[in-house]
Amino acid sequence: MALLEVRNLGISFGGLRAVDGFEIEIKKGQLYGLIGPNGAGKTTVFNLLTGVYKPDDGKIELDGKNITGARTIDINKAGIARTFQNIRLFKDLSVLDNVKVGLHNLYSYSTLSGIFRLPAYFKVEKEMNEKAMELLKVFDLDKEAEVLASNLPYGKQRKLEIARALATNPKLLLLDEPAAGMNPNETIELMDTIRFVRDQFDMTILLIEHDMKLVSGICEELTVLNFGQVLAKGKTAEVLNDPQVIKAYLGE
Amino acid sequence: MKKQINLTKATKSTLITVGMVVVAYVILQILVGAGALSSLMKGLLVPLCIYAIMAVSLNLTVGILGELSLGHAGFMCVGAFTSAFFSLCFKETMAAGPRFLLAIIIGGAAAALSGLLIGIPVLRLKGDYLAIVTLAFGEIIKNIINVLYVGRDEAGFHFSMKDAFSMNMASDGQVLINGAQGITGTPNDSNFTIGAILLVLTLIIVLNLIHSRPGRAIMAIRDNRIAAESVGINITQFKLLAFSISAGLAGIGGVLYAHNLSILQAQPKNFGYNMSIMILVYVVLGGIGNIRGSVIASVILVLLPELMRQLNDYRMLIYSVVLIGMMIFNWSPKAKEFREKYSFKRLIAKKTEKEEA
Ligand SMILES: Nc1ncnc2c1ncn2[C@@H]1O[C@H](COP(=O)(O)OP(=O)(O)O)[C@@H](O)[C@H]1O
Ligand SMILES: [Mg+2]
Numbered sequence A: 001m002a003l004l005e006v007r008n009l010g011i012s013f014g015g016l017r018a019v020d021g022f023e024i025e026i027k028k029g030q031l032y033g034l035i036g037p038n039g040a041g042k043t044t045v046f047n048l049l050t051g052v053y054k055p056d057d058g059k060i061e062l063d064g065k066n067i068t069g070a071r072t073i074d075i076n077k078a079g080i081a082r083t084f085q086n087i088r089l090f091k092d093l094s095v096l097d098n099v100k101v102g103l104h105n106l107y108s109y110s111t112l113s114g115i116f117r118l119p120a121y122f123k124v125e126k127e128m129n130e131k132a133m134e135l136l137k138v139f140d141l142d143k144e145a146e147v148l149a150s151n152l153p154y155g156k157q158r159k160l161e162i163a164r165a166l167a168t169n170p171k172l173l174l175l176d177e178p179a180a181g182m183n184p185n186e187t188i189e190l191m192d193t194i195r196f197v198r199d200q201f202d203m204t205i206l207l208i209e210h211d212m213k214l215v216s217g218i219c220e221e222l223t224v225l226n227f228g229q230v231l232a233k234g235k236t237a238e239v240l241n242d243p244q245v246i247k248a249y250l251g252e
Numbered sequence B: 001m002k003k004q005i006n007l008t009k010a011t012k013s014t015l016i017t018v019g020m021v022v023v024a025y026v027i028l029q030i031l032v033g034a035g036a037l038s039s040l041m042k043g044l045l046v047p048l049c050i051y052a053i054m055a056v057s058l059n060l061t062v063g064i065l066g067e068l069s070l071g072h073a074g075f076m077c078v079g080a081f082t083s084a085f086f087s088l089c090f091k092e093t094m095a096a097g098p099r100f101l102l103a104i105i106i107g108g109a110a111a112a113l114s115g116l117l118i119g120i121p122v123l124r125l126k127g128d129y130l131a132i133v134t135l136a137f138g139e140i141i142k143n144i145i146n147v148l149y150v151g152r153d154e155a156g157f158h159f160s161m162k163d164a165f166s167m168n169m170a171s172d173g174q175v176l177i178n179g180a181q182g183i184t185g186t187p188n189d190s191n192f193t194i195g196a197i198l199l200v201l202t203l204i205i206v207l208n209l210i211h212s213r214p215g216r217a218i219m220a221i222r223d224n225r226i227a228a229e230s231v232g233i234n235i236t237q238f239k240l241l242a243f244s245i246s247a248g249l250a251g252i253g254g255v256l257y258a259h260n261l262s263i264l265q266a267q268p269k270n271f272g273y274n275m276s277i278m279i280l281v282y283v284v285l286g287g288i289g290n291i292r293g294s295v296i297a298s299v300i301l302v303l304l305p306e307l308m309r310q311l312n313d314y315r316m317l318i319y320s321v322v323l324i325g326m327m328i329f330n331w332s333p334k335a336k337e338f339r340e341k342y343s344f345k346r347l348i349a350k351k352t353e354k355e356e357a
Helices: A042-049 A072-078 A095-102 A111-115 A119-138 A154-167 A184-201 A212-218 A236-241 A243-250 B002-033 B039-065 B072-089 B096-122 B130-146 B192-210 B213-223 B225-230 B235-258 B273-286 B291-307 B314-331 B333-342 B344-348 B350-356
Strands: A004-013 A016-026 A031-035 A057-062 A080-082 A172-176 A204-208 A221-226 A229-235 B149-153 B156-160 B174-178
Touching: A004 A042, A016 A031, A016 A042, A016 A204, A016 A229, A031 A042, A031 A184, A031 A212, A042 A080, A042 A172, A042 A204, A072 A080, A072 B225, A080 A154, A095 A119, A095 A154, A095 B213, A111 A119, A111 B192, A111 B213, A119 A154, A119 A184, A119 B213, A154 A172, A154 A184, A184 A204, A184 A212, A212 A236, A221 A236, A221 A243, A229 A236, A229 A243, A236 A243, B002 B039, B002 B192, B002 B291, B039 B072, B039 B192, B039 B213, B039 B235, B039 B273, B039 B291, B072 B096, B072 B130, B072 B174, B072 B235, B072 B273, B096 B130, B096 B235, B130 B273, B192 B213, B192 B235, B192 B291, B213 B225, B213 B235, B225 B235, B273 B291, B273 B314, B291 B314
Parallel strands: A031 A204, A031 A221, A080 A172, A172 A204
Antiparallel strands: A004 A016, A004 A057, A221 A229, B149 B156, B149 B174
């Protein structure tokens, strides 16, 4: 059974049909790519999957559970976490605290324990710190734990967003243009990190990307979106050689 | 290793802030004991605590939650009148200690509840509606109290929104809240020691909240609402939490205020928007989100006009220069750099900072 199964998903903004009849099936452990020209509707698909927008039609199932139209926070609790095309960090919080916010629903103590520093506070905070540092190490951010998120260089901000999303312990990780704005070296490093995350955390990953080198390098399957509709889907090599796909990209 | 540093760093910063207040308290008490303070200065000790509590609590809404409130004095007003009413009712029948303790709880709870009631409809909306609604709330509360009459005789409590006479009380009935004349005869339970204790309590509540799980959620919402939702933070829940605590602490400021006077009236100058704006000025000048700064700014700005009384005409001039100076100190990037370089935090955590650089 597929981990994510989307049928006939659609949304309109005024007269614009941004996503229409979108379908995707992602199996557990897959590294899946969503590509397409600018304005094709890729980010809108992410916003639909995470409940930022409510779909006009269609159905979204995660792990057999219908999450169509659910609230963003419930979708996150159900197991979808994401990053954003325009980085959205908690800029005035430290790197460590950004990840700890991601751990919010996995570690808990009462507000009173926090305010009056009861034993539960110290116990749970210690666990949270350990878990957060562990995640930061994966992304080589542990030395910057105390730095404000906004003071990180661009490439590291993208990594921190991934770490924060992973902190919520998702089943499915959505990455929206993770390599945007990175230089070729950083991109190669990022590819390794994404592969590492998939293997280490047993993660299923759906990523939007423009960089064809990255896409062909790490994605096993692709879906191509054009004007809100699925243009092609299948094995990466086959899709990238599809004349229709080539035309959509060249015709951009 | 790092996590250890992190825990103690926040705790140290809290201890420094609280320590500052305690040291200031001790010094002032010694001065009072030595008779070195003028009666005018002595009269300012409780107000100092009140304004500092108001500024710290408003900073929780403005700086930590990132919402603008223009009616903070309204919550102070709710705390003041509910607690004064309670204390007056039990003036003869309860000992001062437990009565004041209950008054603090009642005033704080009533203000927190009104914050919650305002927050439930308003904080769910996306956008800056809180400013306008709190502004209206502050004015409405003040106006309601000015036409509220409550009295008591053997038959029980009597209410009116018209005048004292329409309450139809027995001739020996006692008027408790007398419209625009307010509440007269509230026991004078406030003093500098209790004020300092309540300020310390306020600081501990706010600072510990900030450095704990709910506080991080609140600041995450402030920094990026969409991202906070994406990691499963319940936006409404934590906005309401922050706003009610902020309102409740303002209520406690009101309790101190009410029990420091024998006549409590709701006037524009104490509970109007002028007061709300003045407290907002303390918050802005002390640094938005900077809790210690709020205490320092309110102390300086309350004391300054009094200390300069003999300078007469130059008073307001110097006052404005100080305002501008504080503004620059807190907000210019150069000054920020300088402060970060020489801050307590930096000196304590020298090692970590070096690694960052
Ligand atoms: N909230 C919105 N309101 C109106 N139009 C939108 C909104 N979000 C996206 N769109 C439109 O939907 C189309 C797809 O956008 P997007 O999903 O961001 O494209 P992509 O991520 O593939 O570059 C664009 O034409 C965009 O202008
Ligand atoms: Mg996009």
